[in-house]
Amino acid sequence: MPGTVPGTAPGTILVIGATGTTGSRTTAQLVAAGRRVKAAGRTATPLPGAEPVRFDWYDPATHGDALTGADRVYLVPPVGDPDPAAVMLPFLERARAGGVRRAVLLSSSAIPAGGPAVGAVHRALPGLFDEWAVLRPSWFMQNFTGTHAHADSIRAHGTILTAAGTGRVGFVDADDIAAVAVRALTDDRAPDADLVLTGPEALGHDDIAAILTEVTGRRVVHHHLTYDALRERLAAAIPAEFAAMLAGMDRAIAEGAEDRTTDTVERLTGRPPHGFRAVAERELPLRRPAAHAAPDASR
Known part of the structure; x- marks a missing residue:
C-alpha cells in the first residue's frame, strides 16, 4: 500500500476528535468491530482498545505521528473556526501523500458543498481522495443531553434559548452518526457521496422541551x-x-x-434511527415514579 510505513499493519483508521461527541462513539464502535484505531486528540487521551496519539489542527508537528500507518481517516473539523479549510486542506494533502486513501468528513446538514466554514473542505474532498464520504447530520440530540450550551441551560435554568421559532428539525442521535461513520470507513466500497443524516421525525424546540419535561419530571x-x-x-x-x-x-x-427526514441511517446501518424520547430516556435522569400511598388501616 503506497505510503504505509514498513512494519505497520494496514487498515489502521485515524479518528480525529476521538474524545468528542461523534469521535468517541465512532472510536468505540470501530474497536468493537475489531478495527485498529488511532484515537487523535490534543491530549492523546487513552480510549479502550485504541492507540492514543496527540493531534492539534494548528500544530503541523503533530500531524506526522497521527498519520503514520493510517489508510483511512475520520475528520472532525476544528471547533469554532470560521475558516477550517485553511488548516484542513494542507493536512489532507499530506494525508493523501502519506497513504491515506479514504476520508470521511463530519459536516452539517445546514452547510452544502462550497458553503461557509467546512463547506469548502466538503467541496475539495472528492478531488483529494478516490474514496470519500461527507456526513451531514442534522442537529444533534445530544445538544440537549451532553455538554452543549442548550444542555447547560436546561440543567441550570430549565430553558432552551433559540431563534428557531416553531421551525422543526430532524434531530439525530450521535450514536447513529457514528454507526454511519463506521460503515463509511469500513465497507468495501466507500459511499463516495454526501449523506444527510436525520432522526425518524422532525421536532420543534417546543416539542423537545415537552419531551424533556415528561422524561425528567423537571x-x-x-x-x-x-x-x-x-x-x-x-x-x-x-x-x-x-x-x-x-x-x-x-x-x-x-x-x-431543517424540516425533513431521510432514510440514510437505516439504509447504511440496516436499522431505524433512534427517536429523541428514547435518547433522552437513555441519557438523562428519569422521572421517579410516585410512591404508592400506604394502605389505610382503618379501611
Whole structure:
C-alpha cells in the first residue's frame, strides 16, 4: 500500500476528535468491530482498545505521528473556526501523500458543498481522495443531553434559548452518526457521496422541551429569541463571525430549512434511527415514579 510505513499493519483508521461527541462513539464502535484505531486528540487521551496519539489542527508537528500507518481517516473539523479549510486542506494533502486513501468528513446538514466554514473542505474532498464520504447530520440530540450550551441551560435554568421559532428539525442521535461513520470507513466500497443524516421525525424546540419535561419530571421551556438577540448573546462567548453564522442557522430552521427526514441511517446501518424520547430516556435522569400511598388501616 503506497505510503504505509514498513512494519505497520494496514487498515489502521485515524479518528480525529476521538474524545468528542461523534469521535468517541465512532472510536468505540470501530474497536468493537475489531478495527485498529488511532484515537487523535490534543491530549492523546487513552480510549479502550485504541492507540492514543496527540493531534492539534494548528500544530503541523503533530500531524506526522497521527498519520503514520493510517489508510483511512475520520475528520472532525476544528471547533469554532470560521475558516477550517485553511488548516484542513494542507493536512489532507499530506494525508493523501502519506497513504491515506479514504476520508470521511463530519459536516452539517445546514452547510452544502462550497458553503461557509467546512463547506469548502466538503467541496475539495472528492478531488483529494478516490474514496470519500461527507456526513451531514442534522442537529444533534445530544445538544440537549451532553455538554452543549442548550444542555447547560436546561440543567441550570430549565430553558432552551433559540431563534428557531416553531421551525422543526430532524434531530439525530450521535450514536447513529457514528454507526454511519463506521460503515463509511469500513465497507468495501466507500459511499463516495454526501449523506444527510436525520432522526425518524422532525421536532420543534417546543416539542423537545415537552419531551424533556415528561422524561425528567423537571419543567423545561423553550424561549423564542430574535436573530439579533441570539447573535448578540453568542457573540459574548465566541467570535462575532461564528456567532452570526450560528444565529443564521437558527433563522434558517425557523424558515423550514431543517424540516425533513431521510432514510440514510437505516439504509447504511440496516436499522431505524433512534427517536429523541428514547435518547433522552437513555441519557438523562428519569422521572421517579410516585410512591404508592400506604394502605389505610382503618379501611
